[in-house]
Amino acid sequence: MKSVPVQEAVGMVLCHDMTRIVPGEYKGPAFRKGHVVTRDDIGPLLEIGKEHIYVLNLEPGQLHENEAAERIARAAAGPGLTLTPVCEGRINLRAEPGLLCVNVQALERINAIEEVVLATLHTGQQITAPRDVAGTRVVPLVIDEAKIAQVEAICAECGPVVRIKPFRPLAVGVVTTGNEVYTGRIQDKFGPVIRKKFGALGATVTGQRFVGDDPRATCAAIEAFLAEGAQMVVVTGGMSVDPDDQTPAAIRATGAEVVTYGAPTFPGVMFMLAYKGDVPIVGLPGCVMYHRASIFDLVVPRILAGERPRREDITALGHGGFCAGCPECRYPVCPFGK
Numbered sequence: 001m002k003s004v005p006v007q008e009a010v011g012m013v014l015c016h017d018m019t020r021i022v023p024g025e026y027k028g029p030a031f032r033k034g035h036v037v038t039r040d041d042i043g044p045l046l047e048i049g050k051e052h053i054y055v056l057n058l059e060p061g062q063l064h065e066n067e068a069a070e071r072i073a074r075a076a077a078g079p080g081l082t083l084t085p086v087c088e089g090r091i092n093l094r095a096e097p098g099l100l101c102v103n104v105q106a107l108e109r110i111n112a113i114e115e116v117v118l119a120t121l122h123t124g125q126q127i128t129a130p131r132d133v134a135g136t137r138v139v140p141l142v143i144d145e146a147k148i149a150q151v152e153a154i155c156a157e158c159g160p161v162v163r164i165k166p167f168r169p170l171a172v173g174v175v176t177t178g179n180e181v182y183t184g185r186i187q188d189k190f191g192p193v194i195r196k197k198f199g200a201l202g203a204t205v206t207g208q209r210f211v212g213d214d215p216r217a218t219c220a221a222i223e224a225f226l227a228e229g230a231q232m233v234v235v236t237g238g239m240s241v242d243p244d245d246q247t248p249a250a251i252r253a254t255g256a257e258v259v260t261y262g263a264p265t266f267p268g269v270m271f272m273l274a275y276k277g278d279v280p281i282v283g284l285p286g287c288v289m290y291h292r293a294s295i296f297d298l299v300v301p302r303i304l305a306g307e308r309p310r311r312e313d314i315t316a317l318g319h320g321g322f323c324a325g326c327p328e329c330r331y332p333v334c335p336f337g338k
Helices: 040-049 065-076 104-111 145-158 192-199 215-227 247-253 297-304 311-318
Strands: 003-006 018-022 026-031 054-055 062-064 079-082 091-095 096-101 116-120 131-138 143-144 161-165 170-176 203-211 232-236 258-259 274-275 279-284
Touching: 003 096, 026 040, 026 131, 062 145, 065 079, 065 091, 065 116, 065 131, 065 143, 065 145, 104 116, 104 145, 104 279, 116 145, 143 145, 145 215, 192 203, 192 232, 192 274, 192 297, 203 215, 215 232, 215 247, 232 247, 247 258, 247 274, 247 279, 258 311, 279 297, 297 311
Parallel strands: 170 203, 170 232, 232 279
Antiparallel strands: 003 054, 018 026, 062 143, 079 091, 091 131, 096 161, 116 131, 258 274, 274 279
């Protein structure tokens, strides 16, 4: 690569993007790779501090930053992702709705390769609308092709480093406990919240049954949904340690295998997850009703994506499981659950 004074560069082809920055207003390419310099470009080039441009002659075994980024992105991206056009040497991976899954160990191996960069959002996040979830580029303008071949070998060995698991459109039955709701003394506010949350994830609440505080009635309502073919049953209310709160006992009475009662998350401690065969039965504490982000958002999307959380998956939520209680909730753009 040789340097040429801008005044002598008319007719030459730029070998990389050139960035223009106006603090607080704009940052982006002023000139794209491949642009043929004209006499009218000399002034704008000088204004962005480019007194020289570079003519690039690649040696065998070398790659330009754009081609390197394209090869990394293609190797790392799995199902549910598309690639953005290359811009200033960088390509983003754009996700469709689903559960973001990142092979963290493979990601660390890739970033251990000098001059290679692949950055992602935290794994396990729910994606409810198309958005960028990762980006890649190399540090220099030109990189040894052998380093990119290393990236491709890691991806071939480990499978997609970044992928999206689509949410399954499950049919969900909701059992709402509590004499105060059953008798009509207070209005049910849990149902609308649950319907909205499941709807955002592509699932459908097919029915809601109201029962009192008798665990036998709760157990019967759960079993009725199972008999009707519900693919998930959610039980709201009655999850605390008060004597009248009998939901955990009712879930156990169905014969379901309990994964956990309790989760190291605030909000969401009094959470229960059990399985009757392949059907998940979820006991949701009251915090789900009035917190934008709670244990629901950390576990239920994983179930809808086809995962079967284990107890150790739940206990691992303790690191990052404390909600900071920000005045304006910006979940998932926060540390909760990560």
